[in-house]
Amino acid sequence: MDSPITIVDTEDENPTETPLPGLTARQALTTDQATTFRLELRSAVSNTWVSHPNWASYGVVRQGRLGISYREDGSESTLEASTGDCFQVPTGVDHRFEVLGEEPVICLAAFVGSGPLFELVDDPQPAAEPPQVASRETFVPTAKLENLTRLMAFPEAPVQQVIGHAEGQIASEWHHHGDNDVCGYLIRGAGYVDDGSEEPKLASTGSWFHIPAGVVHRDVNPRDDEQDYVLWLTGSEPRIVYESDGE
Numbered sequence: 001m002d003s004p005i006t007i008v009d010t011e012d013e014n015p016t017e018t019p020l021p022g023l024t025a026r027q028a029l030t031t032d033q034a035t036t037f038r039l040e041l042r043s044a045v046s047n048t049w050v051s052h053p054n055w056a057s058y059g060v061v062r063q064g065r066l067g068i069s070y071r072e073d074g075s076e077s078t079l080e081a082s083t084g085d086c087f088q089v090p091t092g093v094d095h096r097f098e099v100l101g102e103e104p105v106i107c108l109a110a111f112v113g114s115g116p117l118f119e120l121v122d123d124p125q126p127a128a129e130p131p132q133v134a135s136r137e138t139f140v141p142t143a144k145l146e147n148l149t150r151l152m153a154f155p156e157a158p159v160q161q162v163i164g165h166a167e168g169q170i171a172s173e174w175h176h177h178g179d180n181d182v183c184g185y186l187i188r189g190a191g192y193v194d195d196g197s198e199e200p201k202l203a204s205t206g207s208w209f210h211i212p213a214g215v216v217h218r219d220v221n222p223r224d225d226e227q228d229y230v231l232w233l234t235g236s237e238p239r240i241v242y243e244s245d246g247e
Contacts, residue, residue, distance in 0.1 A: 180235030189227030
């Protein structure tokens with residue numbers, strides 16, 4: 001059977017125009033529930049206020065130090081996210097990004113919603129729900145899968161953002177993710193999603209992947225090298241449904 005799993009490699013990302021000076025966006029995955037991007041921010045982005053009118057964004061910083069500023073109680077507040085930290089910006093929040101340091105900031109991000117992605121803001125308003133930043137020491141375990149370490153950044157958020165790790169030569173048990181679409185990015189290593197297909201597609205470092213809702217599968221690392229990845233699950237509970245086999 002043909003596999004429903006999608007793999008998008010770095011060279012297949014699509015450049016996307018944005019109204020923000022200093023922001024380079026490359027679109028990777030588009031599903032009914034989310035769109036994922038690789039974002040590179042340079043210092044010119046720092047003076048521009050923006051909103052995502054009908055989108056919430058969830059990201060992880062892969063390089064550099066990112067400032068996220070927003071209005072609160074008549075003043076401006078700024079959160080800092082460093083390499084390895086996760087962030088989320090709720091729908092419609094006026095904010096601006098700032099590059100803190102000399103090197104550009106590179107982020108991987110999932111936007112969940114619909115409509116225009118960016119709207120420039122001349123008069124930023126106070127945030128009804130402020131952005132958040134989480135570092136690894138505040139991540140909490142999510143539902144267990146055999147042979148995998150999986151931590152989530154924002155346990156109460158509508159989208160579950162997971163930072164995962166696998167040792168070499170392992171496979172998880174069979175499972176699916178209910179009504180959750182799963183978008184992911186392989187930070188390090190290689191692996192494939194075994195959905196019963198004769199020739200499952202191999203993802204390697206820098207690959208994006210999409211697992212549609214309800215697809216029974218197991219996560220496999222066929223190599224000796226360890227594996228690190230980030231996931232965005234964009235549905236509702238339960239996030240994992242265990243299956244006795246691959247049927």
